Amino acid sequence: MNVVKTIRQLAGALAVTAKHALAKRxxxxxxxxxxxxxxRYKGRIxxxxxxxxxxxxxxxxxxxxxxxxxxxxxxxxxxxxxDRRYPLKFSIDFARCIFCGMCxxxxxxxxxxxxxxxxxxxxxxGKMLYQKEDLLIDGTGKHPDYNFYRHSGVPIRGKAIGEAxxxxxxxDPRSNLP
Amino acid sequence: MSPVVYWFAVVIGIAITVFALVGMAAVLVFGxxxxxxxxxxxxxxxxxxxxxxxxxxxxxxxxxSKEVFIPPFADIRFYLLAPVxxxxxVLVSFVVVPIGPGLSWAADLNVAVLFVLAMSxxxxxxxxxxxxxxxxKYPLIGSVRAIAQLISxxxxxxxxxxxxxxxxxSFSLSGIVEAQRIPYALLQPVGFVIFLICGVAETHRLPFDxxxxxxxxxxxxxxxxxGMIFALFFLGEYMAMLLIAALTTTLFLGGWRGxxxxxxxxxxxxxxxGAVVLLFYWLRTxxxxxxxxxxxxxxxxFLLPLALVNIMVTALLGMFWM
Numbered sequence: 001m002n003v004v005k006t007i008r009q010l011a012g013a014l015a016v017t018a019k020h021a022l023a024k025r026x027x028x029x030x031x032x033x034x035x036x037x038x039x040r041y042k043g044r045i046x047x048x049x050x051x052x053x054x055x056x057x058x059x060x061x062x063x064x065x066x067x068x069x070x071x072x073x074x075x076x077x078x079x080x081x082x083d084r085r086y087p088l089k090f091s092i093d094f095a096r097c098i099f100c101g102m103c104x105x106x107x108x109x110x111x112x113x114x115x116x117x118x119x120x121x122x123x124x125x126g127k128m129l130y131q132k133e134d135l136l137i138d139g140t141g142k143h144p145d146y147n148f149y150r151h152s153g154v155p156i157r158g159k160a161i162g163e164a165x166x167x168x169x170x171x172d173p174r175s176n177l178p
Numbered sequence: 179m180s181p182v183v184y185w186f187a188v189v190i191g192i193a194i195t196v197f198a199l200v201g202m203a204a205v206l207v208f209g210x211x212x213x214x215x216x217x218x219x220x221x222x223x224x225x226x227x228x229x230x231x232x233x234x235x236x237x238x239x240x241x242x243s244k245e246v247f248i249p250p251f252a253d254i255r256f257y258l259l260a261p262v263x264x265x266x267x268v269l270v271s272f273v274v275v276p277i278g279p280g281l282s283w284a285a286d287l288n289v290a291v292l293f294v295l296a297m298s299x300x301x302x303x304x305x306x307x308x309x310x311x312x313x314x315k316y317p318l319i320g321s322v323r324a325i326a327q328l329i330s331x332x333x334x335x336x337x338x339x340x341x342x343x344x345x346x347x348s349f350s351l352s353g354i355v356e357a358q359r360i361p362y363a364l365l366q367p368v369g370f371v372i373f374l375i376c377g378v379a380e381t382h383r384l385p386f387d388x389x390x391x392x393x394x395x396x397x398x399x400x401x402x403x404x405g406m407i408f409a410l411f412f413l414g415e416y417m418a419m420l421l422i423a424a425l426t427t428t429l430f431l432g433g434w435r436g437x438x439x440x441x442x443x444x445x446x447x448x449x450x451x452g453a454v455v456l457l458f459y460w461l462r463t464x465x466x467x468x469x470x471x472x473x474x475x476x477x478x479x480f481l482l483p484l485a486l487v488n489i490m491v492t493a494l495l496g497m498f499w500m
Contacts, residue, residue, distance in 0.1 A: 013464040017217045027221050 039142075041116035042101045045092055047132065048113055048141035055136060056111035056148060059087040063103035063112050071096035072103060082157040084149075090132040095125055109148035113141040195283070199272060203416040204234035210416075210459050217463040244405035249312065252402060256311035261403070261410035263304030268417045271297040275424045276352045278434045278443040285352035292349060294425065295336055298380060301418065302328040305382075305389070308411065312402035320401070323470055324389030327379060330477035331386075335376035337485035341369040341492045342429045355433030363430040368488045370430045372481055374457075377422035379477070381415060383458060385465040386473055423454035 028035045037043070050056050059076025075089040103112050122128050140146075155161045162169035208223070208231065215222030224230035248254065271294050276285035287293060302325055309321020343349055345365060346357035354362075363370040379386040403411060427433055427450040434443030468476065 010465065014460060017460065017464040020219050021217045023219060025215075025219055025221060029221070 037116040037118075039116065041118075042099045042104075042114040044115050044117040044120055045094075045097070045099075045103070045130075045135065046113055046115055046141060047090065047111055047136045048143075049136075049138060050109075050147040050149075051140055051145060052147060054084070055086060056109045057087050057090065057107075058085045058109055058111075058148070059090075060085075060108065062106040062108065066102045066106040068100060068102065069096045069098055084156050087132060090135060092130050092135060093128065094120060094130060095128040110141075110143045110146050115141070191283075195272070196269060199269060199417055199420075200413060202420060203413045204238065206416045206420060206455065207237070207412075208234045209455075210462075213456065213459045214463055217460065238409070241405055241409040246405040246407055249314070249402050251313045253311040253313060256307045257402075258407070260304045260308035260311060261407050261414065263307065264301055264414035265410045265417070267297040267300040267304065268414050268421055271421050272417075272424070274351050275421070275428060276355055276433060277424075277447050280352075281434075281444065282352065285355075286350050288348070288350050288353075290349060290351040291339055291343060291354075294351075294421075295332070295339070298328075298332060298335075301380075301414075302332070304414075308403070314402055317401045320389045324382060327382065327386060327389060327473055327477070330474060331376040331379035331481070334372055334477065334481040334485045335380060337482070337489055338366075338369040338372040338376065339429060340489055341366045344489070344492050344496060351428050351433075355428055355435065358432045358435060361430060361432040366430070366488070366492065368484065369492075370426075372485050372488065373426060373430065374454075375481065377426060378458065378461060379473075381418045381422055383415075383419065384462040385468050388467060388470050388473060419455065419458055420451070423451045423458065426454050427451045 047055065047057055059074055061074055061076070064070070064072035064074050071093040073089070073091045073093075074087050076085055077088040078085050099114065101114050104114050120128075149156060149159065150165050153161055153164060153167060211233070212222035212224075212230070222230065223233040226232045226236050248257065273283040274285050274287050274290040274293055276282040284290070305328065306321045306325040309317035309319075309324065312318070342354060342362050345362060346354045348354060348357070378384075382389050424447075427447060431450045431454075432446075433450075434447040436442065436446035439445070
């Protein structure tokens with residue numbers, strides 16, 4: 001047994017741990033310190049409004065279809081006053097949600113978004129079922145300038161077909177005038 | 179004073195000593211977790227109480243509230259006796275440790291060193307009985323390995339101590355401290371190293387903790403123990419570590435002697451013992467575990483001849499010196 005070599009190896013091992021004793025520890029002392037989350041962190045789900053203050057969700061059922069764990073349940077309806085579709089009931093079961101972000105990718109109106117908030121603990125499973133009033137926020141979320149109805153051809157009260165941005169008015173197929 | 183008052187005072191003193199030692203073991207457990215965290219780039223427990231100092235109390239309450247399940251296939255007498263042997267032998271050994279000038283129960287016992295070595299052999303009995311009486315395969319393997327390890331390293335431990343006894347001329351621990359004008363670690367460097375290595379092996383701590391390694395044997399000889407009985411084994415192990423640190427200080431580092439402040443003997447003793455305990459923690463974090471055959475080979479083929487040579491050289495040099 002090579003004594004000198006063994007002693008050098010042992011001393012090397014002791015030196016490594018001693019060096020680590022002097023280094024700053026990378027632990028984030030939650031909840032006294034908050035971790036620095038990136039802006040695209042996939043946390044709590046919210047329903048946003050467009051810049052005019054109306055809710056963006058048009059109850060197209062794309063998010064609930066694409067959800068891998070079937071945690072989104074929607075009942076859509078149409079408003080009488082301005083012909084816009086909106087969800088009468090919108091619930092997300094956060095006990096099932098896996099925060100994958102597929103619903104945010106599928107949404108055509110950028111209504112449903114994932115925010116960097118993870119503090120959603122509850123003491124009972126019932127409290128984990130969020131209804132529309134828990135999900136709808138007053139702001140625009142991540143996309144402050146996007147209004148779906150300015151770009152789509154869907155007619156609502158106050159905007160007929162052909163009056164959206166980048167749209168030409170519809171052609172009359174029965175006359176041959178340009 | 180009348181005998182009744184005298185014995186009453188003795189009983190109170192014993193109770194205070196036992197509580198102090200068990201409390202010190204609890205502090206050592208907490209300290210180990212924080213120091214290990216410091217050396218491993220993380221924090222130890224720091225939630226319970228300011229800086230986590232109430233963690234040991236929380237652990238004690240948890241262990242008290244757990245069910246003491248006695249397996250029906252265990253040999254009940256030795257199953258219950260084993261942790262008692264371990265804890266008692268270590269507690270009794272503290273009787274002869276001098277923590278200050280004239281401050282101990284019986285440090286001037288003229289066979290104090292032999293007494294401590296005998297108590298450590300009883301400790302080995304306790305570890306072995308714990309595994310044997312549990313009547314199950316992992317504790318059996320753990321305890322067989324433990325007792326082989328303990329008796330092998332006890333030999334070299336005793337021989338390393340004999341070097342100190344040769345130098346100081348007495349077996350009593352207070353006599354050894356009195357005789358240390360220069361700390362014996364300088365006069366007996368090989369003996370000091372051997373004593374430390376054997377001390378780590380005697381308390382089965384890393385790198386010699388194969389008998390109770392969690393990822394080897396599901397906790398080794400204390401697999402079948404739970405609740406307060408397990409706490410006895412656990413505290414016994416940490417008190418044994420404290421005992422080995424105290425003995426190292428007494429035998430090799432000058433005990434309660436210090437270069438200045440002669441009245442602060444207890445403080446010097448505490449500082450030196452704390453430094454040795456920190457060394458034990460440091461060894462635990464840094465070094466990998468020795469495989470069982472490597473452990474036994476090292477104890478018999480390297481340490482024992484080295485300790486014998488150490489004694490012979492000490493005796494020869496002593497003859498020429500005097």
